Amino acid sequence: MSICLIYFITFLLLSILFFIGSLTFMVMNYLIMIEYELMSLNSSIIYLTLLFDWISLLFMSFVLFISSMVILYSEEYMSGEVNLNRFIILVVLFVFSMMMMIISPNLISILLGWDGLGLVSFCLVIFYQNTKSLNAGMITALFNRVGDVAILLSIAWMLNYGSWNFTFYVEYMKSDFSMMVISILVILAAFTKSAQIPFSSWLPAAMAAPTPVSALVHSSTLVTAGVYLLIRFSSCFNNYLIYLMLFISSLTMFMAGLGANFEFDLKKIIALSTLSQLGMMMSILFLGDSDLAFFHLLSHALFKALLFMCAGSMIHNYLNCQDIRFMGSMITMMPLTCSFFNICNFSLCGLPFLSGFYSKDLILEHLSFSSFNMYIYIVFYLSIGLTVSYTVRLCYYLMYNNYNFNSFSNLNDQGLIMLRGMFGLIFLVIITGSVLSWLLFSTPYFICLSLFMKMMTLLMISIGILFGLVFEYLINMKFKYMKSLFFFSSLWNLSSLSTFGVNPFPLKLSGLYYKTIDQGWSEYFGVNGLYKIMLSNSSLLMILITNSLKIYLLLFVIFIYLIFLYI
Numbered sequence: 001m002s003i004c005l006i007y008f009i010t011f012l013l014l015s016i017l018f019f020i021g022s023l024t025f026m027v028m029n030y031l032i033m034i035e036y037e038l039m040s041l042n043s044s045i046i047y048l049t050l051l052f053d054w055i056s057l058l059f060m061s062f063v064l065f066i067s068s069m070v071i072l073y074s075e076e077y078m079s080g081e082v083n084l085n086r087f088i089i090l091v092v093l094f095v096f097s098m099m100m101m102i103i104s105p106n107l108i109s110i111l112l113g114w115d116g117l118g119l120v121s122f123c124l125v126i127f128y129q130n131t132k133s134l135n136a137g138m139i140t141a142l143f144n145r146v147g148d149v150a151i152l153l154s155i156a157w158m159l160n161y162g163s164w165n166f167t168f169y170v171e172y173m174k175s176d177f178s179m180m181v182i183s184i185l186v187i188l189a190a191f192t193k194s195a196q197i198p199f200s201s202w203l204p205a206a207m208a209a210p211t212p213v214s215a216l217v218h219s220s221t222l223v224t225a226g227v228y229l230l231i232r233f234s235s236c237f238n239n240y241l242i243y244l245m246l247f248i249s250s251l252t253m254f255m256a257g258l259g260a261n262f263e264f265d266l267k268k269i270i271a272l273s274t275l276s277q278l279g280m281m282m283s284i285l286f287l288g289d290s291d292l293a294f295f296h297l298l299s300h301a302l303f304k305a306l307l308f309m310c311a312g313s314m315i316h317n318y319l320n321c322q323d324i325r326f327m328g329s330m331i332t333m334m335p336l337t338c339s340f341f342n343i344c345n346f347s348l349c350g351l352p353f354l355s356g357f358y359s360k361d362l363i364l365e366h367l368s369f370s371s372f373n374m375y376i377y378i379v380f381y382l383s384i385g386l387t388v389s390y391t392v393r394l395c396y397y398l399m400y401n402n403y404n405f406n407s408f409s410n411l412n413d414q415g416l417i418m419l420r421g422m423f424g425l426i427f428l429v430i431i432t433g434s435v436l437s438w439l440l441f442s443t444p445y446f447i448c449l450s451l452f453m454k455m456m457t458l459l460m461i462s463i464g465i466l467f468g469l470v471f472e473y474l475i476n477m478k479f480k481y482m483k484s485l486f487f488f489s490s491l492w493n494l495s496s497l498s499t500f501g502v503n504p505f506p507l508k509l510s511g512l513y514y515k516t517i518d519q520g521w522s523e524y525f526g527v528n529g530l531y532k533i534m535l536s537n538s539s540l541l542m543i544l545i546t547n548s549l550k551i552y553l554l555l556f557v558i559f560i561y562l563i564f565l566y567i
Contacts, residue, residue, distance in 0.1 A: 003088050004075035011068035011095070015061045022057035026439065030054075033105070043162055049106040051167070055294065056102050059228065062298055063102070063220045066305045066425070067095045073309055073421030074212040077316060087127065091216065094120045098221045102228065107155050107164045114151055114189070114225065118144035121222050125209045136208035139498065143202040147192030147226075154185040166233065173236035183236050186229060187245060194226030194278045196252045200491055201498040203275050207267040211312030214267060218274040219305035227281045227297055234290035246286040246372070250379045253279025255492055257386030261393060261471060262488045266311050266322045269394055272491075273348065274304055276387060283380070284363050287370055295440050296359035299433050303347040303356060306425040310341040313418055314398070324394065328401035333412060338399060340422050345391045347429055349461065350384075355433030360384075362437075364457055365447040381460045388464030389471070396472055 024030070032052040039046050071091060078084050097116030104110045118141060126137035158164050160178070173179040195203035203223065207214060217223060237245075256275035263269050277300050285293040314330065314337065315322055331338045347356035367380050437444075490496065517523070544551055 002075065003085055004071050007088060007092055008068045008072045011064045011071065015064035015068060018057045018061035018064065021052075022054045022061060023439070025052070025057060026054040044159055045163070046108060047106060047163075047165070048109055049165060050103045050109075051105040052103065055231070058298070059220075059294075060099060060102050062301055063095065063098055065428075066220045066301060067091070067216060069421045069424045070212045070216045070305065070309075072424070073215070073312075073418050074210075076415055076417035077212055077312055078210065087210070090120055090123055090127070091213070094124065094213075094216065094221060098225065101225055105165055105167045105232070107151065107158060107166060110229070111148070111151050111155065114193075115148055117193075117222050117225060118148060121206070121209075121217065124213045124217075125206050127210055127213070128208065133208040136205040139205045140202045143192055143195075143199050143498075146199070147189035150185040150189040150192070154182045154189075157181055157185070170233070170236045173233075174238055179236075180238055180241070183233060183238070183241065186233050187237075187241070190226030190230045191248070192226070193229075194223050194282065195275055196226075196279065196282060197248050197255065198494060198498075200252060200255070200275060201495040204268045204271045204491070204495075207265070207271050211267070211308060211315060214271070215305045215308035215312065218271060218308060220301040223274060223278055224297055224301065227278065227285065227293065230282070230285055231290045231294050231297075234285060234293075237286070242286045242288075246283055246376065249279050249282035249286060250376055250383075251279075252276075253283060253383045254379050254386070257383045257390065258488050259491050260390035261386060261468070264323055264325055266315065266324050266327075266394075266398075267308075269324070269390060270304070270307055270311055273307075273387070273390065276383060277304070277348075280360075280363065280380075280383070283376075284366065287367065287372070289366055291440060292359070292362060292366060295436055296363060298436055299347075299355040299359045302425055302432055303344040303354075303429045306340060306422060306429055307344040307348070309418070309422050309425070310337050310344065313337050313415060313422075314341075316415065316418075317412065324397040327398050329399070331399045336419065337422070340426055341398070342395065343426065343429060345395060347433075349388050349391050350457075353434070355429055355431070355436075358433035358437045361457070362445055362447075365449060366445075368449055368453045368456070369447050381456060384457065385460040385464035385467065388461045389468040392465050392468030393472055396468070 030053070034050040034052075036048045037045055038048055071088060074084075074088065074091070078087055081087060094117065097113045097120060099113070100116065101110055101113030104113060121144070122137050122141040125140050126133045155164060157178075158166075161169060166173075166182070169179060169182075173183050192199045206217065209217070253276050256272045256279060260269050260272035260276065263272060277296070281293045281296050281300070284296065314327070314334070317334065318327060321327075343354065347354040350357045350360040364380065364384065367377065
């Protein structure tokens, strides 16, 4: 039995077990906290704490199910890879780090999972060993280190309170200023992991990883870790903090949706789509409904994992080409993969009665019902229109555009193992939204809005479809202002700012240090001078040692001369 099959069966069984456990805990209103004392330091005791409630069990169930399908998919997708076992073990470590983070109400044990995610994600991004992957891996690792430092600082600050179990201080954090520092640091950590502005540029760069990793990272593990952490901390945010974070997350959602409309790399378009949805989850979280954010987190995880799997199958058949301009008319060659791809795209756009519809429609109605300002309202609805726009554009290029690269590729649906992995997810993409809406909310949401507000969603979807088609027409006509739109595709220059904007000063400083310290007077009079003195002394000693007989004879003659001199 192969390593892929072993982990597939293990994760699938664990997923079913956790899902049943989650339903039991939900119905019986259970919560189990297990504490094990590791060490005691004066008045602070370090516990290993595990928290099992319906939220953590349900999320673990989803993570394990998606991981099992991704590992099954990887068996064929990575079949030509020499180090397949290494790849699978890294994926398993990645999942284990996520599990550690999910079940920890303690900041120290959260850090173990948090740091594990950062380290293993770096190893997975640089898995294809080339310069581009290394650069992308470094950007990913360094951005995530900012979040790790924020968690470390919050651990140090919580020494003032005697325990690292943040669940004890959730209500206290809202009012006390010194405790508010912890919630600010936690939000900073979550924003780095979930790639909100200004930390957005690492997420498209992480696409250098193999596609199965992208399916896992962008659906239920790395990027959702920040959202999950804020769901746990959701009741301790101060009002002023909420307004600022809502502004940033809504801007991220808008920026990512706009950027996806000007991108030509298939995986980056889906990555920017993930960034847009993360902005939506964060926004609804700061609007005050953590349950709804969790609902969208789960439904999004399923269709985004399947979307990446379909994209991986297409890239596989196109001989590792990811540029959508080379693709076209795939619906005739790969009907099953394209059907899955379209269903996921419909779910992403919120087509009625697919899983994405139940969460996105509820989010928009909740927003319309809330009393925030016009800016939030407009940005939300514009982002919905942009989501439909880049989806229509993607479908146009992949499904309906002319044949472009077909003579060089062998397009078919014959990847049976990959298709099995996709089949495992497609039914859940269709039914999960309704099932979760029945499970998560004890009483159904009833939101009564005016006809204009109800029709606003349909209006923005229609405008989005129109914008997507018009944009493609302008590109095909070689529209002369298109080059000036690079600003949008580069995430408002965040990619350049996070590399060229940060690199020059440290590089100049290191050059100056090298010239003045390493190659300067301190080097001449310091280590280098000492080395030269020791070298000259040792060469003198070497002369004495190698000519020992002559030296002894000379010393004997001098000794005899001195004796006769004094006599």
